[in-house]
Amino acid sequence: MHTGLHLLSVVLPYPVTGGSIGAEESRLDFDIPESGLDRDVVTEKLNALIGQDAAVTDRWITDAELEANPGLVKTMAVKPPMGSGKVRLVEIAGLDLQPCGGTHVRRTGEIGRLAVSAIEKKGKQNRRVRVVFA
Numbered sequence: 001m002h003t004g005l006h007l008l009s010v011v012l013p014y015p016v017t018g019g020s021i022g023a024e025e026s027r028l029d030f031d032i033p034e035s036g037l038d039r040d041v042v043t044e045k046l047n048a049l050i051g052q053d054a055a056v057t058d059r060w061i062t063d064a065e066l067e068a069n070p071g072l073v074k075t076m077a078v079k080p081p082m083g084s085g086k087v088r089l090v091e092i093a094g095l096d097l098q099p100c101g102g103t104h105v106r107r108t109g110e111i112g113r114l115a116v117s118a119i120e121k122k123g124k125q126n127r128r129v130r131v132v133f134a
Contacts, residue, residue: 001026001131003056003104004046004111006096008131009074011045012037016075017126021102027130029122031076037127039116046114046131053109054093058100060086066099074098 002021008028009016018029063082066072072089073080080087080099090100092108105111113134120128 001111001114001133002102003092003108004050004114004131006090006092006098006100006104007046007049007108007111008042008129009098010049010092010096011042012129018128019075025117025130025132027128029126029128031125032127033125037119037129039119042119042129043114043116043134046116047134049095050108050111050114052095053107054095055107056090056092056104058088058090058104060088062086072098 005019005021005026005028012030012032014030014032016028017031020027063085066080066082066087081101087099088101089097090104091097114131115134116129117132118130120130122128
């Protein structure tokens with residue numbers, strides 16, 4: 001599910017304001033200026049990325065490299081842990097690259113099908129997108 005949320009942040013390329021990962025359901029909150037998101041369209045795009053069966057790898061960069069590339073950080077509320085001199089990057093080949101300490105599959109095809117179960121308005125610009133296994 002965690003890798004699926006990375007892909008959701010590719011489908012919806014907006015700043016992430018919050019999130020939660022669960023066994024049955026997960027969610028990401030996005031800072032989206034206007035609504036109009038369609039659950040079926042987002043689900044279709046998400047599963048198309050999963051179906052690419054892209055490799056998921058990680059590597060390390062220095063704190064200084066991350067500071068020089070602030071665009072790598074998608075989350076507004078949670079900053080990557082820094083101070084030890086290195087930060088782990090997770091890359092989904094050709095799709096996503098961001099700091100992350102979480103557990104991931106080796107290939108996106110291992111995720112299985114996901115479905116957007118709800119898109120909720122949580123504020124003027126905040127949209128909560130809930131995802132479940134299909």
